[in-house]
Amino acid sequence: MHCHILPGIDDGSPDTPTSLEMLKMQAESGVGEIVCTPHFYLSEQSPEEFLEKRQEAFEKLKEAIGENSPKLYMGAEVLYTPSLGEHDLSRLCIEGTRYLLIELPYTRLTGDFIRGFNSFANDISREIKLILAHAERYLSFTDEQSLYEIMDRDMLIQLNCGSFRSFSKTGRFIKEIIKNKRAHFLGTDCHNITGRPPNMAAARKYIEKKFSPEVFGYFMRNAGKILKGKEIG
Ligand SMILES: [Fe+2]
Known part of the structure; x- marks a missing residue:
């Protein structure tokens, strides 16, 4: 549900061989379907420019892909900025859905920011359903209460595979939101083959042992549903 596998479009895979x-x-990890979510920063490019670049990267990769490769869906990891609401965001949603993967800035979330974000989310809520990218990562920058003020709306939550082994507040947060059924999707957020590689198999093993096979299954079922055009949450 979240990865940077398309070549040469963001800080993820630099070229086709890496992709x-x-x-x-991913295939060796048992992954059959992948949503490609290159970073989209409105301050750097228009949605049109992004979509054109994404298509070019996808076509380059498609030519080189073998037969048993996972199926690719197009998407984007969209950094929230206040003027985002002025654009047609449906084109940035996960292919064939009205779900948009949204990323928050890595700073302390102030009251003004939270009010602005919630008003943006309300304005688009008829057309777009938001998925918060790697909710657990923001805790390195902001407090839990502020994060919950963003999450406490009609929003789905994605967690990164690599965060499950975290201790202290990130680990506690993950446990808490899984227990309360507030987490919906899992993503590798892989960027390369070294520092941030595809890690679904390791995450599966860990989640099945430390939580339960049902928890992992729940994440997979949710992803499967939305890719089939169904709604969740
Ligand atoms: Fe990402």
Whole structure:
């Protein structure tokens, strides 16, 4: 549900050979379907420019892909900025859905920011359903209460595979939101084959042992549903 596998479009895979290796690692991890979510920053490019670049990257990769490669869906990891609401965001949603993967800035979330974000989310709520990218990551920058003020709206939550082994507040937060059924999706957020590689198999093993096979299954079922055009949450 979240990865940077498309070549040469963001800080993820730099080239097609790396993307192919990442796809191979994903397939070996048991991943059959992948949503490609390159970073989208409105301050750097228009949605049109982004979509054009994404299509070019996808076509380059498609030519090189083998037969047993996971199926790719197009998406975006959209950084929230106040003027986002002035654009047609449906084109940035996960292919064939009205779900948009949204990322928050890595700063302390102030009251003004939270009010602005919630008003943006209300304005688009008829057309777009938001998925918060790697909710647990923001806790390194902001307090839990502020994060909950963002999450306490009609919003779905994605967690990163690599965060499950965290201790202290991130680990506690993950446990808490899984217990309360507030987490909906899992993503590798893989960027390369070294520092941030595809890690679904390791995450599966860990989640099945430390939580339960049902928890992992729940994440997979949710992803499957939305890719089939169904709604969740
Ligand atoms: Fe990401």
